[in-house]
Amino acid sequence: MINKIGQVMLYVNNQDASKDFWTEKMGFEIIADETNGPMRWVEVAPKGAATSIVLHSKEFVAKMNPEMYLGTPSIMYFSDNLDALYKDLQNKNVKVGDIVEAPFGRVFNFEDAEENYFAVCEKK
Known part of the structure; x- marks a missing residue:
């Protein structure tokens, strides 16, 4: 049985710029930054999180598996201090x-280094 989400694969054009965004702007930690032959993966996550994001080279993955969907997943993050994060x-x-009121709470979206959009919802 599946009991949690372990990793989310995010296919990016520039792994270094994406790593910088997630660590410097979002405050994520680097879990791994490894290379095995032509493949490099960069794993980042919020401190203490059960789920991480793995930044894979979109170009490399497309060559290895041309049929693979390389679009950006729709990810909702949670924050216990939405206003401070927003600022x-x-x-x-x-x-x-903008911060908007949704049926499930206050939420806003943000753009990463490659103009992909993600959302953050207030969870207290």
């Missing part, structure tokens, strides 16, 4: 959308 991201020049 922090604005101060770091991260493109953010």
Whole structure:
């Protein structure tokens, strides 16, 4: 039986720029940055998180598996201090959308280094 999500694969054009975004702008930790032959994977996650993001080279994966879907997954992050995170991201020049009230709580979206959008929901 599956009991949790372990990793989310994020296929990116520039692994270094993506790694910098997730660590410097979002405050994630580097779990791994390894190369095995022509393959490199960069694993990042919020401190203490059960689920991580693995930044894979979109070009490399496309060559290895041309039929693979390389689009960006729709990911919802949770924050226990949405307002502070919002202000922090604005101060770091991260493109953010407005904070809106949704049926499940307050939420906003943000853009990564490759103009992919993700969302953050307030969870207290």
